[in-house]
Amino acid sequence: MSDIAVILTAFVIHSTTAAMQQPADCLIFARWIITIDPSQPVLSEHALAIQGDRISAILPASEARSLEAKKVIELPDHALMPGLINTHGHAAMSLFRGLADDLPLDTWLNEHIWPAEGQWVNEDFVRDGVELAMAEMIRSGTTTFSDMYFFPNIAAKTISKAGMRAQLAFPVFEFPSNWGQNPEDYIHKGLQVHDDNKHNPLITVAFGPHAPYTVADPTMDKIATLAAELHGGEINIHIHLHETDFEVEQSVQEHGMRPIQRLAERGLLGPRTQCVHLVSLNDEDIRTLADHNCHAVHCPESNMKLASGFSPVHKMLDAGINVALGTDGAASNNTLNLFSEMRTAALLAKGLSGDASALPDSLALQMATLNGARAMGLDAELGSLETGKLADLIAVDLSAIEQQPVYEPISQLVYTQAGSAVTHSWINGRLVMDNRRLTTLNIDDIRERAQSWRNQIAKV
Numbered sequence: 530m531s532d533i534a535v536i537l538t539a540f541v542i543h544s545t546t547a548a549m550q551q552p553a554d555c556l557i558f559a560r561w562i563i564t565i566d567p568s569q570p571v572l573s574e575h576a577l578a579i580q581g582d583r584i585s586a587i588l589p590a591s592e593a594r595s596l597e598a599k600k601v602i603e604l605p606d607h608a609l610m611p612g613l614i615n616t617h618g619h620a621a622m623s624l625f626r627g628l629a630d631d632l633p634l635d636t637w638l639n640e641h642i643w644p645a646e647g648q649w650v651n652e653d654f655v656r657d658g659v660e661l662a663m664a665e666m667i668r669s670g671t672t673t674f675s676d677m678y679f680f681p682n683i684a685a686k687t688i689s690k691a692g693m694r695a696q697l698a699f700p701v702f703e704f705p706s707n708w709g710q711n712p713e714d715y716i717h718k719g720l721q722v723h724d725d726n727k728h729n730p731l732i733t734v735a736f737g738p739h740a741p742y743t744v745a746d747p748t749m750d751k752i753a754t755l756a757a758e759l760h761g762g763e764i765n766i767h768i769h770l771h772e773t774d775f776e777v778e779q780s781v782q783e784h785g786m787r788p789i790q791r792l793a794e795r796g797l798l799g800p801r802t803q804c805v806h807l808v809s810l811n812d813e814d815i816r817t818l819a820d821h822n823c824h825a826v827h828c829p830e831s832n833m834k835l836a837s838g839f840s841p842v843h844k845m846l847d848a849g850i851n852v853a854l855g856t857d858g859a860a861s862n863n864t865l866n867l868f869s870e871m872r873t874a875a876l877l878a879k880g881l882s883g884d885a886s887a888l889p890d891s892l893a894l895q896m897a898t899l900n901g902a903r904a905m906g907l908d909a910e911l912g913s914l915e916t917g918k919l920a921d922l923i924a925v926d927l928s929a930i931e932q933q934p935v936y937e938p939i940s941q942l943v944y945t946q947a948g949s950a951v952t953h954s955w956i957n958g959r960l961v962m963d964n965r966r967l968t969t970l971n972i973d974d975i976r977e978r979a980q981s982w983r984n985q986i987a988k989v
Contacts, residue, residue, distance in 0.1 A: 551585075553578035554958065556598035558590050559924065561938045563610035565899050565913035570891060571938060577609060579920045582730070582958040587916055602953070606928035608938045610894075611914055612672025612921040612954060613867040614901030617767075617805045617826045617855025619678045621650070621658030623665065624982045625860035634773055634835045642860060646679070649986060650707045655680040657978045659687045662865060664970050667693065669866040669948035672921045672956045673901070673911060675803070675826075675855070677737040677767055679708035681722045685732050691969045692959050694921065696905050697722065698737030698767035698803075701752065703745050712748040716755070723759075730957065733905065735765035738797070741788040742776055746795060753796035765801045765906060768792075771814065772806040773837045789814045798823050803904050805855065807845070808838040815841070819848040824904035827896070829873045830864075831857030842878050843887040853901040854893075868948035871897050875943060890943040924953040 562572040576593035578586040629641035673694040681697040688695045699719030701712055709715035723734035736752050738744040756764050780788045792798050798821040805826040825845050845852055856865045871893045878888035902912030910919045925947050932941045954962040961969050
């Protein structure tokens with residue numbers, strides 16, 4: 530063993546020993562711990578300790594029995610795993626769930642969603658819609674989500690109050706909305722949200738140029754410049770990209786190039802760029818994304834529901850591109866269950882590639898956890914269960930008849946759509962769901978307000 534290895538090993542032992550000498554805030558015993566660490570992905574009969582907002586120890590259950598803890602939770606039939614990271618969505622649009630189904634993207638967006646947003650979206654709509662989305666996401670295992678929507682200032686307050694974690698990509702358009710008048714106004718208001726939350730441990734703020742077809746070149750140039758200047762370039766850019774064949778064809782006609790090439794020339798592609806959808810791709814597009822170290826955000830169920838097409842995920846993975854998962858909004862997917870998205874992504878990749886190993890269960894789970902954290906630049910803190918990382922984790926009960934027998938817990942998590950089996954959720958060390966009961970959100974009140982919005986919108 531090298532001197533460096535000896536030092537690192539000694540440091541880990543010392544850190545774990547130090548953690549064991551102090552009473553843990555919470556000590557969780559689980560049948561399985563899914564770490565998302567390739568060297569030891571599944572630990573059997575282990576325990577995890579939480580101290581403050583961090584994971585303070587992961588060790589065999591027999592050793593953990595000697596630890597002191599303020600609270601002990603026994604989960605003998607559960608898998609303990611990182612909280613899921615939903616890397617793309619529009620949370621407040623949950624209030625439009627089922628409003629315009631079975632329509633192609635252009636018709637859905639231009640004839641139904643944008644008119645509805647113009648009529649109904651305000652601060653109250655965003656607050657109530659975000660609470661509805663958070664309740665659904667927590668109950669199906671998501672602990673962190675990326676949101677692109679209007680009034681991100683209201684969303685930030687609502688999310689912080691509920692104790693959830695989010696990236697807010699403030700939207701930028703060329704045209705006015707209920708939140709902004711022009712690109713300068715969107716950027717000014719978005720940067721204010723960034724400044725207001727720069728010390729908020731639960732909120733990060735990103736630029737959200739909506740899409741190449743709604744953002745002009747001068748605006749792209751300005752965003753690229755500002756993103757490079759802020760925090761030494763350590764701010765994310767989140768954009769819908771190559772969502773349909775029509776989008777790409779339109780770009781070639783208007784700009785003489787494909788959208789990905791246009792973004793590359795404007796300096797918008799880089800290791801902080803999160804490219805959402807990526808349905809209509811050729812080999813050159815994939816090489817460009819890989820060369821710029823961009824992140825792909827795959828939303829298979831929304832893309833299929835809108836008949837937008839299929840993202841060549843297996844080709845992007847082969848090219849070394851980090852691929853994360855998103856649900857998109859409930860208006861175009863109807864569910865925010867990332868476990869369902871995992872299963873769909875895995876099956877779709879197999880079917881499209883003709884290779885049953887194209888996207889194995891362990892990689893699908895990684896896409897919904899660590900890959901999402903990487904896309905957000907948060908993988909040093911989130912996405913896997915490791916001592917020292919933030920305590921964002923969930924417990925999934927695998928005792929139900931639908932999960933029997935359990936040969937491989939990761940297989941059951943991915944292929945049996947285990948969202949409804951999530952029983953506990955911790956975010957930043959705080960228990961936000963205890964045995965299916967939300968502790969920071971009032972589900973009856975949320976349901977009542979959602980029904981009130983339905984009654985108003987349905988009258989039109």
